[in-house]
Amino acid sequence: MLSIGGRYRSCAVRIDLPTDAATRADAAEQLAKLVDSVWPEHVLTLGYGPTDHVTPMLTRLHDALTEHGQHPEMMLRVSDGRYFADPPCPDPACCPPEGHPVDLALSPVAAEAILAGHVAYPSRADLAATLDPVGGPTRRRMIAETARAEQRLLPGPGDDAPPAPELTEALYPDAIALIEDLYAACTPHGEPATERQMAELGVLLTLTRIRDEAWVRMDPDHLPRYLPLWTRVLRHVQPDYQAAPACLLAYAAYASGDGTMANLALERAAQADPAYPMTDLIAAVIAAGVPPEATRLRMSPDQLNHLWTRPSAGPAPDTDRHT
DSSP states (O other): OEEESSTTSEEEOOOOOOSSHHHHHHHHHHHHHHHHHHOOSEEEEEEESOHHHHHHHHHHHHHHHHHTTOOOSEEEEEETTEEEESSOOSOTTTSOTTOEEOOGGGOHHHHHHHHTTOOOOSSHHHHHHTTOOOOHHHHHHHHHHHHHHHHHHSOOTTSOOOOHHHHHHHHHHHHHHHHHHHHHTOSTTOOOOOHHHHHHHHHHTTSHHHHHHHHHTSOTTOGGGGHHHHHHHHHHSOGGGOHHHHHHHHHHHHHTTOHHHHHHHHHHHHHHOTTOHHHHHHHHHHHTTOOHHHHOOOOOHHHHHHHHHOGGGOSOSOOSTTO
């Protein structure tokens, strides 16, 4: 569903087709409320699949939009390389029973996407595979690098573990230097993160304050540049350290307009740590249909420092390395 004009200029939302009437009604109501909240000038909906799967949803969505005072200008069903108005208009010249061919060769969209560096994967599974963990010799090296990073950065088994705030304070300068170095290299010709850097970063990101520093230091106006870094880190770090980079990837992807990658990254985060709070936070934002532009975090490191150190905040929240 596309909305054009209004509060955020344009919004797009995609859902899986519901398979039962109750789920269909709930999904239609949620989508209609979302459209109503952004006050669009135009609304277009497209359903992909056979008639018996798509038409019931388009019908229910049309009714829900109308109830909220929105009038979709076009509702299309796309199937087998053709598109159809659903419901069709009575003019066969406008809405032929055999539909209209989808001819990508005549559309500038594909050319514009390629020019912008976008890649169309054959399926969602193929896109998900780009987040698969590395294996073979690379994985063996990462296991060794992670063990060394843990030894360098964390208290030993026989040591008294300091409180998380004290550990954060001790590691903070080196952590910020590492994050800034990696972000400075987020350019087309920048050097990719080394295995040692990724192992250290994975360990450091278990400290909430360090993770938040990595979050606020991403330039909100150039978030796509960070996607290769967080994808690389997610694929390389050990399973216990995947939740934080997966969530940072999800944020950067969604705020850049890539909802599919954001959801895939959240799935990886949930697999790594089902109770990781940042996963639920970003998932709730996506489920609410908040436009990507409105999710870009515009907070300076100084503002973050104030939030963490202000007396009114009570005890420092970073009491658990896995918060």
